[in-house]
Structures are given as structure tokens and as C-alpha cells.
Amino acid sequence: MIAGLAPVFGAAAAAKLTNVGGNLTAAPAAAVAEAGGAPGRRSEHAVAGHGFQPGRKVDHAANGFDPSEIVRDFERGRTRTLPSGRVLREWEIVAEDKEIEVAPGVKFAAWTYNGRVPGPTLRAREGERLRIKFINGSEHPHTIHFHGIHPAAMDGIDEKFGGGSVETGKSFTYEFDADPFGLHLYHCHTSPLAAHIHKGLYGAFIIDPKKGRPEADELVMVMNGFDTNFDASNEVYAVNTVGFHYQDKPIKVKRGELVRIYLANLLEFDQINSFHTHANFFQYYPTGTSLEPTEFTDTIMQAQGQRGILEMRFPFAGKFMFHAHKTEFAELGWLGFFEVED
Ligand SMILES: [Cu+2]
Numbered sequence: 406m407i408a409g410l411a412p413v414f415g416a417a418a419a420a421k422l423t424n425v426g427g428n429l430t431a432a433p434a435a436a437v438a439e440a441g442g443a444p445g446r447r448s449e450h451a452v453a454g455h456g457f458q459p460g461r462k463v464d465h466a467a468n469g470f471d472p473s474e475i476v477r478d479f480e481r482g483r484t485r486t487l488p489s490g491r492v493l494r495e496w497e498i499v500a501e502d503k504e505i506e507v508a509p510g511v512k513f514a515a516w517t518y519n520g521r522v523p524g525p526t527l528r529a530r531e532g533e534r535l536r537i538k539f540i541n542g543s544e545h546p547h548t549i550h551f552h553g554i555h556p557a558a559m560d561g562i563d564e565k566f567g568g569g570s571v572e573t574g575k576s577f578t579y580e581f582d583a584d585p586f587g588l589h590l591y592h593c594h595t596s597p598l599a600a601h602i603h604k605g606l607y608g609a610f611i612i613d614p615k616k617g618r619p620e621a622d623e624l625v626m627v628m629n630g631f632d633t634n635f636d637a638s639n640e641v642y643a644v645n646t647v648g649f650h651y652q653d654k655p656i657k658v659k660r661g662e663l664v665r666i667y668l669a670n671l672l673e674f675d676q677i678n679s680f681h682t683h684a685n686f687f688q689y690y691p692t693g694t695s696l697e698p699t700e701f702t703d704t705i706m707q708a709q710g711q712r713g714i715l716e717m718r719f720p721f722a723g724k725f726m727f728h729a730h731k732t733e734f735a736e737l738g739w740l741g742f743f744e745v746e747d
Pocket of ligand 1: 595606
């Protein structure tokens with residue numbers, strides 16, 4: 406370690422995770438500092454330029470997904486009724502390595518579930534039997550770890566912790582009950598975890614209550630970010646992957662209609678994320694596990710893995726901003742608009 410670095414960056418920075426040419430290694434503190442990624446350098450880092458190319462548009466066709474579609478895309482899988490009368494719901498998820506564009510001109514070597522980041526929003530109903538066939542088409546071993554209540558063998562942890570990763574070309578079928586109702590997550594749980602999550606292997610997992618929720622215009626927002634220069638901090642922040650997407654293409658909603666947002670935080674490297682909407686308030690249901698909201702507010706925060714359901718109606722037509730109430734995140738892509746129409 407170079408003399409003088411330790412007091413500034415601390416021991417933790419000495420072994421920051423970095424990714425050079427796809428190989429995950431521990432970088433010395435000096436390398437992290439040179440890359441501008443140490444915590445004390447964040448503001449300087451933020452203005453140093455992140456490769457955003459003004460005037461350029463993200464190529465959604467090349468990405469293979471479009472945040473304007475992802476926001477209302479719920480994958481309900483295939484269902485059939487078991488002899489017991491219970492519903493069996495099945496999905497197939499394939500891990501795939503893929504370069505994606507996360508902001509105009511900013512490319513990221515992602516690891517994806519079903520070719521998209523976030524992965525498909527899986528949607529089931531409380532009490533169903535769920536079966537997910539996971540096929541690993543990536544060059545790296547992965548798993549799927551679902552949040553929910555299930556046996557240890559279905560928990561999707563890796564060999565380091567007594568489970569097992571699914572090797573390249575292999576598959577594994579996860580099967581468990583849809584329990585409890587709420588908004589959950591799934592993500593890879595292979596070590597090193599920070600790398601496997603931030604590369605893009607995560608998605609939202611909704612279990613509807615048996616009796617459902619009131620009719621609404623439903624949206625899913627996965628808050629995420631991308632470390633495009635491998636310095637263990639994010640250069641791009643977003644909802645549903647593409648920075649500033651909903652600024653350029655606002656989410657259209659109807660005045661007076663109930664809007665329900667399934668909001669989850671999958672951001673790696675930063676401690677806290679947040680959601681703030683302008684000129685309106687929402688009811689907040691943490692984790693979506695109760696039908697009674699706990700708060701009426703315009704700003705909530707979530708640590709990584711936290712999620713919740715927001716419900717609101719827009720009383721006025723017009724364009725209303727929403728963004729992380731963390732200036733740096735908002736300025737680096739985590740900012741959008743609702744366009745409220747009559
Ligand atoms: Cu993985």
C-alpha cells in the first residue's frame with residue numbers, strides 16, 4: 406500500500422472488488438484511488454464525465470428490451486391445475502452474457518436473466534406451487550436465490566455456503582410455494598456476490614394476495630446502477646436500467662386513476678436508494694405484505710433488497726418528475742417523469 410492512502414481510504418478500500426477483462430480480482434487501494442472510485446472522491450468522480458453522449462439515443466432493439474415496455478411487463482408463466490386442484494406455475498429462465506447500453510453511448514458487459522436487465526418480473530398468486538427451470542447459458546456459474554419462504558435446498562446459495570452454483574451449460578429447477586404475498590426479489594447468489602448482482606442478475610418477484618388488489622394501472626420499477634469502469638462505484642443510476650429513459654419517454658398515466666408501483670432496490674455499492682415524486686403523495690406498503698399502508702408520503706428510502714408498493718392518484722394533468730432524492734443519483738440517470746393525461 407502506498408504510504409498516506411490508508412488514512413484517507415481505510416482498510417476496506419484495500420480489497421475493493423474490481424473487474425478487469427471479465428476476471429474478478431481484488432484491486433489494491435492504489436488502483437481504486439487512481440480510478441477515482443474511493444468514497445471521498447465521489448463528487449469529483451461524478452463530474453469527471455461518465456461517457457454519456459448527448460444527442461445519442463439508446464438502441465433498445467440492440468439491447469433486446471425497452472424500459473417503456475418493461476415498466477408494464479409482468480411474466481405470469483405457464484399454469485396448469487395439479488390433481489390436488491392446486492395451480493402449478495412454471496417459468497424458464499436462461500442466464501446469458503450480453504453487452505447492453507445503459508445510457509446513451511455507455512456500454513456495459515452485463516450478465517442477464519432472459520436477455521434483459523432487470524430480469525423478467527415474475528408474477529404469481531399466493532398459495533400456488535411455483536417451478537422455475539434455470540438454465541445457465543453464461544460463461545460463469547450462477548444461481549437464482551428467491552426471496553420468500555421455502556426449503557434450504559431451494560434457496561439458491563452457492564457452494565461456498567453449502568449450496569451449489571449452476572455451472573455453464575447446466576440447469577437446475579427450483580420449486581416452492583408462493584408465500585408470503587408481497588413484492589419480493591430474485592437474484593444470483595454466487596460469490597463474489599456484489600459482482601454477480603451488479604452485473605444484472607436480478608428481478609422483481611410479485612406474489613399477489615389470494616383475493617388480489619384493487620384494479621390499478623400497475624408499474625414495476627427496479628432501481629439499479631452500473632459500475633461501467635470497474636471501480637466499485639456506479640457511473641450510471643436508473644430505474645429499469647437505462648439512465649434518464651423516463652425523462653426522455655415519460656410514463657403515461659391517466660388523471661384520477663389508481664397507479665400502483667412495485668418498487669425494488671437492487672442498487673449495488675451504494676448504501677441507500679430512494680424514490681421521490683413531485684407534486685403528489687402516495688400510500689406506502691413496505692414489502693407489500695400487508696393490505697394496509699404504513700405511510701402517506703412523497704419520499705421513501707430503501708436499502709439494497711428492500712422493496713415496497715406505492716399507490717397514488719394524480720389529481721392534475723401535466724408532467725410530474727420522480728427521482729432518487731439523492732442528487733448524485735438523479736444527475737447520473739435516476740430521474741424520470743409521469744405524464745398525466747385526461
Ligand atoms: Cu451469478
